Amino acid sequence: MSDILAAAVSFDAAPKERIRFGIVLLPNFTLTAFSGFVDMLRLSADEGDYSKPMRCSWRVIGETLAPVRASCGIQVAPWETFADAEPVDYLVVVGGLLHSGPHASDATLQYIRRAASGETTVVGICTGVFALMRAGVLDGHRICVSWFHYWDFIERFPNVNADAIVADRLFAIDRRRITCSGGRASIDVAAAILLRHFDHATVQKALRILLVGEMQKGNAPQPHPPGLEPATHPKVKRAVLLMEQQVGRNVPLEELACKLNLSPRQLERLFKAETGKSPRAFANVLRLRTAAWLLTSSDRTVADIASSCGFSDASHLGREFRKQFGVPPVVFRLQRSGQDAAQLAELDALLRNGLPGAPADVEGGVGCVALH
Numbered sequence: 001m002s003d004i005l006a007a008a009v010s011f012d013a014a015p016k017e018r019i020r021f022g023i024v025l026l027p028n029f030t031l032t033a034f035s036g037f038v039d040m041l042r043l044s045a046d047e048g049d050y051s052k053p054m055r056c057s058w059r060v061i062g063e064t065l066a067p068v069r070a071s072c073g074i075q076v077a078p079w080e081t082f083a084d085a086e087p088v089d090y091l092v093v094v095g096g097l098l099h100s101g102p103h104a105s106d107a108t109l110q111y112i113r114r115a116a117s118g119e120t121t122v123v124g125i126c127t128g129v130f131a132l133m134r135a136g137v138l139d140g141h142r143i144c145v146s147w148f149h150y151w152d153f154i155e156r157f158p159n160v161n162a163d164a165i166v167a168d169r170l171f172a173i174d175r176r177r178i179t180c181s182g183g184r185a186s187i188d189v190a191a192a193i194l195l196r197h198f199d200h201a202t203v204q205k206a207l208r209i210l211l212v213g214e215m216q217k218g219n220a221p222q223p224h225p226p227g228l229e230p231a232t233h234p235k236v237k238r239a240v241l242l243m244e245q246q247v248g249r250n251v252p253l254e255e256l257a258c259k260l261n262l263s264p265r266q267l268e269r270l271f272k273a274e275t276g277k278s279p280r281a282f283a284n285v286l287r288l289r290t291a292a293w294l295l296t297s298s299d300r301t302v303a304d305i306a307s308s309c310g311f312s313d314a315s316h317l318g319r320e321f322r323k324q325f326g327v328p329p330v331v332f333r334l335q336r337s338g339q340d341a342a343q344l345a346e347l348d349a350l351l352r353n354g355l356p357g358a359p360a361d362v363e364g365g366v367g368c369v370a371l372h
Contacts, residue, residue: 018045019056019197022088024111025068025076026104026131028097033126033186034070036210037092040190043206044198055198061085063107071096082111090193091115095127095182098152104131112137116176125189126182133157137177144172144179147222147241151259168234171218181222191215228275235260236274239267243283247290248310253279288324291317295329296336302329 021041025034038058046052062068062078069075093104093112104112109131116122116137124132129145130153132138144166145153153165166172171180171189180189187210194203207215228237239256256279257267271279287309294305306317321329 018053019090019194020086020088021056021058021090021092022061022085022115023058023092023094024061024108024128025070025078026093026095026108026128027068027101028071029068029094029128030096030126030182031070031072031074032184033096033180033182034076034094036184036186037094037125037190039210040187040194040203040206043209044194044202055202056194059085059088061111063105063111069101071100082107085111087118088115088120090121090123092123092125093128093131094125094186095130098127098130098149104134109135119176121176121178123178123180123189123193125180125186129153129179130156132177132179133160138179141174141177142166142172142179144169144181144218146181146183147237150238151242168222168237169218170216170220170222173218185216185222187212188216188220189218192218232274233270235262235267236270239271239279240282240286243279243286247287248308250280250283250310284320285324287311288320291321291329292325292332295333305329 023034023038041056041058042051042053045056046054059080060076060078061080061082063082065078065081067075067077091112112122112132112135116135122132122137124130124138126146127149129138129143130149133143133153133156142164143153143160147167150165150167153160154162166179169181170185171178171192173192178189178193180186187207191203191207192215194206203215207213228240239260242256242259243251253264253267257264260267262270268278271277271282275282277285291305291309291311294300294308295302298305300308301314302317303314306312306314309317311317311320318328321327321332325332327335
């Protein structure tokens with residue numbers, strides 16, 4: 001069943017029983033994913049502005065009643081333990097940071113397995129999908145993961161069929177397994193679940209209160225890397241993400257191709273077909289875009305920015321920056337800070353010609369000024 005059809009399953013406008021949600025928070029869970037999902041339940045559960053759990057109820061369940069720390073430091077205490085928890089219609093597992101702190105405990109994985117073995121629909125949000133995989137409850141199902149954690153998922157679960165992994169959509173609904181990329185998409189997946197049981201007006205009201213407007217369908221794309229179209233080949237998207245993650249160094253083409261299970265020649269061809277640029281040229285644009293952002297959002301020196309963005313020195317950055325943006329870094333920074341146009345023109349002329357009167361810390365006459 002497609003995501004759109006799943007969201008349009010016939011509903012009972014006045015359900016005889018509340019829809020029961022159990023929520024498991026993993027260590028270092030993402031607060032946005034948790035709060036977005038819960039607020040959709042809260043705002044859809046009651047008429048008016050009373051937040052009463054009339055149409056649905058929700059409980060935070062944990063191995064113990066000890067508070068669970070979110071990645072931002074806020075702590076949430078479970079309301080009941082796995083041993084005392086009553087059956088739920090949906091078990092929602094919310095994850096967050098992968099590389100900091102403990103993972104889901106064995107008791108948590110056992111609880112997920114017990115719930116999944118019955119009539120409960122299991123939902124993995126953000127890296128909660130990793131816990132569902134460890135619990136062994138996603139076999140034979142489509143699995144949605146965030147593009148940011150795609151390679152982490154591949155490395156930890158190398159035997160998963162690559163065709164089953166969805167890393168370019170917001171969420172995936174596959175029978176009694178629902179997986180979501182996280183973040184703001186937790187609101188959309190909550191809306192899709194609620195539309196299975198409630199009328200559209202009830203769910204739409206909750207979305208409007210959250211200032212979201214229309215929900216995004218599961219097949220809506222995850223935000224793609226800048227400079228790429230949504231239809232770009234997934235291998236190219238992944239390559240660009242790897243470049244962004246290592247913007248401070250020139251990643252060898254062979255290394256990049258190896259991580260994508262391609263030959264260097266295949267990757268070169270694919271890049272040119274999809275972007276019109278070679279991988280090296282595209283990586284250079286990414287580094288320049290990052291440098292431009294740092295110039296306007298920080299007071300770091302041009303030399304420091306050059307080093308952070310993988311350029312050999314400030315002069316190297318200055319030459320490449322002028323080719324891309326038409327002005328040297330110092331002029332670009334001053335333009336964005338609202339500097340007087342006449343002063344900018346005068347400074348640019350000095351920098352272009354290397355005339356006396358240019359700032360003393362210009363390197364090589366190319367406009368790489370170390371401003372603070």
